[in-house]
Amino acid sequence: MRRPEERPALCWLASYPKAGNTWVRSLLGKLLAGTPGPELALAGVHAAARGWLDGLAGLDTQELTHDGLERIRPDLYNAAAGRGPGWLFVKIHDALHRTGEGRWLIGESPQARTIYIARHPMDVACSLSHHYQVSLDEAVRRLCDPSCALSERTDKARAQARQRLLDWSGHAASWLDEPSAHALLVRYEDLKADPHRELWRMCEHLGLSPAEADVDRAVAGSDFRRLAQAEQRQGFGERINPGVPFFRKGEVGGWRRELSDAQVDRLLTHHRPGMQRLGYLLPDGSPA
């Protein structure tokens, strides 16, 4: 393994599922690639991907319990982290929590930075329902359940480690309230409204000074319709159900058509403070 002074620093791309993480990976990936590459190329690695964790550990992490693997993840990330220059992007859905031994899940690397990608919880619920093929009621329930986790079964092999999500509000607060995460908030809705501006903000946060032309190219290459068409032609590894495209709608506000009043109320009641904090409420308190 390369020494810390030769390895890139870690930049966590943190988000609740279906909040736009892959889109940001496409933007950053295309920006830093320099030359045009594959259409569905993405920056970085996945924090819970067993292949990566196995390589860092030198063990088959499938042979560790969920708790045992969680306890060593801080050390694995410390081993991966360098001082830069350059960034290793790590997509992470886990909420930022402490392990059983009281350490932050992401380890202790002073150079690490975070880009926290947030999306309107009602749109997240709709997207989640389609992606995981569960009912809207179930999707709403998950967003309100602080014990929600991905890949937590113990009775079958999982390609990823268990990822504790908390609920939608708790997830956001966990990353944004922890100073050592050095998190920049990027909202899906702002990415849609002005992707150039948001990509510049991310570059500034990471100390990057790209050429204007590279930013333009990255934005154009990550246009939703373009990615959706590429997926239709060649498939996409993040799709989990046949016939359900990963790049489905990519719209803002679709929840108004899909969620019932009861579902909207449930999310609003549970997440009002979080929605207020992230700018998802109108002045009259109704959802934006």
Next chain:
Amino acid sequence: MMYTAYGLAIHSDFDLPELSSAPPGAAADLGILLDDQVPEALDGAVQAGLYAQAKDGDLLLTVPEVACIWVKGGREIRVRAMPGADAESVRLFVLGSGLGAALMQRGFLVIHGNAIEVDGACMICVGPSGAGKSTLAAGFLGRGYRVLADDVVPIDAQGRAWPGFPRIKLWQDAAAELAIDTEGFQRIRPGMDKFNVPVMGRDVSQPLPVKWVYELNPQAVEDFAMAELKGMAKLPLIQQNTYRLNYVAPLGLQVSHFKQCAALAGQVKVARVTRPTKPFRLQELMDVLLEDAHAQA
């Protein structure tokens, strides 16, 4: 206690109920020893990951909360269990990574997969976690095929796979799919619903020539697809499905490993089998593999 596995007479300081017993008088090829002097680190070692290091062809594994396991020259596996470690967890790593490394040190090409006997030859199914290797092994057993090895498949210079021990490891989910009741089977370690399933009497006792290597590739698709790899394309698939590939270079085995993979590539059919992720469709998958294997005869 004396045991036999992979054609080796193995002496062990602790019980290895998964293995077949050997007659007590046999001279041991390999010793598994309890040793409270096993170190936490080797000076000047090459790292093979945070918890594995190699020096002079020996490998030291420091499995968190389980044991330090020192695999020396393919002749000894020295084990120091950590306080509070349970016997099943220690055995899991000794018989997996430990024994796998010893076999590498003894000159075998060790493939990560499940090996079954088909028409007197060996079929190996490889693939990432969750691809369905152990489910497939159980499925083949259910159809009357015999298991040669589970997880650790050592192949000799003549291209023969050596039989391991009469056990497969099976997830609860797969057991349910196969209507196998796991009540009465032991977990491979506490906290995981994966079970040691004895298969005494339905295992192979002789080494068999390897004829087919199928890589399972789960995708969100509707149908099965098989893509044969030819010529040089076979080599990377074999290399990438080596057991504990990250130990090869630190153990100084990269040149012999490359040659072994190339030799195996020359003698086997290699194909990538894309299978739908849900539902698993185990019976169909077995049909696809067997039809292809028989078509070659």
